[in-house]
Amino acid sequence: ENTCFVLTLMVPFSFPLSKCALWDPVPMGDVIGAHITYYRNPKLSLVEKTLRLAYRHAKQNEKKSFSCFLLGTLAVNEDGEGITLTIDRFDPGRDVAGGSGKIPTASLPGDFLIPCTVNAWGPCSDNILVHSAEDISLAFKGLHQSLCSKEALDLSKLLTVRAHIFFTENLDNLHFSFRWASLTVANILEYTPVKSVPIIPTALARNLSSPMNIAQVQGTYKCGYLTMDQTRKLLLLLESDPKAYSLPLVGIWLSGVTHICSPQVWACCLRYLFSSSIQERVFSESGSFLIVLYSLTHKEPEFYECVPCSGQTELGFQILTCQETVHLFKNVEPSDKSPIQFELSSENQNAETEFFSRICKKIPIKRCVCEAVGRESLYLLARSSICIFIV
Template sequence: MNTRFPSSRMVPFYFPPSKCALWNPIPVGDFIYLHLNYYRNPKLVVTEKTLRLACRHAKQNKKNLPCFLLGSVTVDEDEESMTLTIDRFDPGREVPECLERTPTASLPGDFVIPCKIHTHGVCSKEIIVHDADDFSSAFKALQHHVCSKDSLDCGKLLSLRAHITSRESSDIVDLDLHWAAVTLANTFKCTPVKPIPIIPTALARNLSSNLNISQVQGTYKYGYLTMDETRKLLLLLESDPKVCSLPLVGIWLSGIIHIYSPQVWACCLRYMFSSSIQERVFSESGNFIIVLYSVTHKDPEFYECLPCDGRSSDLQFQLLTSKETLHLFKNVEPSDKNSIHFELTAESQNAETEFFNKVSKNLSIKSCFITWGESVRKLSCLGRNILFLFSLPSVLFSSL
């Protein structure tokens, strides 16, 4: 649902004539890093019933069965990482003129995991879940999601595949499970700074109220920040067309508890790599601004955010893996509540990570937007008196 705020008149809007010293950079607290697995690795929670059903289906069909595992992704309650809950098996189906099988019963919002199941064999310790095309497809899908106008989804910043080997004895089923997920490696460093004045628009007032749009819609919201000639921040909705034409200095978020939430990390990636943004203005040290309307604080929190990869327009990728062997009793009907926990980590060095590193070096994925240097030069060439005449964004009131 799009939230609209009224507008009433047209006035000229000026970005500050100098991009220097746009805000006070003096820290007022300790810095914090933002990344999907900086504080805790993502978790996989798989129901035993789903694994048994998948292996039973594979045994009845063929030794190497391509199929799918389905579930959902949620941000953990403490917002330090994410959990993938896998509770459904989908055998998939053949689609004319399509080289790969597709799920038969996936729903909007489902997290889909392509999986191969090998039966009647011994699992090799050097299983490689992805091939080169799988990695290439994952890289492109991650790039598309952070660069596009699609609704931002943390779950789409993780591309996961699985390989299961099933072995049976008289009363035991042994399952060797290999999980491998591609995600983005770009990390950000956030430092709290003193408050920056905000233009009191309808949107700004709504976000500071006890019943803001995040609470009404039951989800976090985010948008972008620009600045007027008095160095006051103007908050823009993500859908505001002015996002495509004005210089932006950062992002705002609402409905989140902590700055280190994976959702903040995802929004930082979208800000850095969105193809819709034409001009980004950074501080002299390369920072942009985050304004966080936390559900636990009355007043907004302000942070400087620095990409840890430097002034680079490249997306960086990372592989997270997990390998476990399960021993299950045969002829036991498990409850839906029986679940098995895994942890995706970047620490393991195996055949999959070696292959990932090799493929990554041969594939160059550039971001969709102009580089930082080009952005600064483009802004500077417009001169000191940059004038942006436009109809006020829908968030401005006549009180301005």
């Protein structure tokens, strides 16, 4: 038995000689669109105590413009079709030597950081901007770096949020005007269910098919890569496996998500498309790659082809905004049970979106609109204010 085991290890792994017809591309269902805003706009849930704390610090500050940070946690909704950012902490920040702004004083791993400016100038002007040109440029670089690096990809790294809050007082009334602005990746992906592809029964593959798989035990989703042997069977690789960055890859596997519509699937697919660490990606004749999904709702793995919308291969960016007014009473105990709700949308046209458009024309990028495949993609593109794609 030991001799057979050694001989098995010595057999060299080789990718199929022909890179054509690696799997059956016949659709087994309808095309499914994917984007962080595809089914539902991102929600912001601001705990009232956090807002009141920011207000008190800003009021005590000598300057009328007070820079600080709001902290929260980004999570995928229970139905898996949207995201909610719960903002429940305030950080006044501390000044950096040289006067180059503030940094957080108590940021922890996993915190979603929101740079915020609180003003007591009176009524809010419609022309107030949340982002500066430098903010936009740095956000583009950060989003791009998150997709290109080998570091573990969290969905929160594909969304930036900044805020500007104005407050006025009138007797016992507090009036807050909010300006939220977010930058994210604009690329739309499309998934098509296909027939199952044989999987080599490695320890990893057996673990992912078991009720107590690695994602269930660790309480989070897991993602890795797919390659293929000469018999056209899939070999599942961990992200940390060095072979994942030397062998030809045909796609990704995911475990621990509810279903294919999850924004986490979208994020992992973007990482696969734009990672600078992957040496060779092998696409189908139609430009698709494979997704093997070990979902929380199916016993057997699901198989999908993934393709960028209309073959769009450049990385794009999009702005989402929200402008709302909130009224509170000074001497009322805040309730954590009813946080203040906001919704980020690409439909809004305001000074922030116009500024974003002007700045993008000065950055070496190209505007591009994908031709949508299917009515849902067409609807999403129609409601998108701006999509900017890097050449």
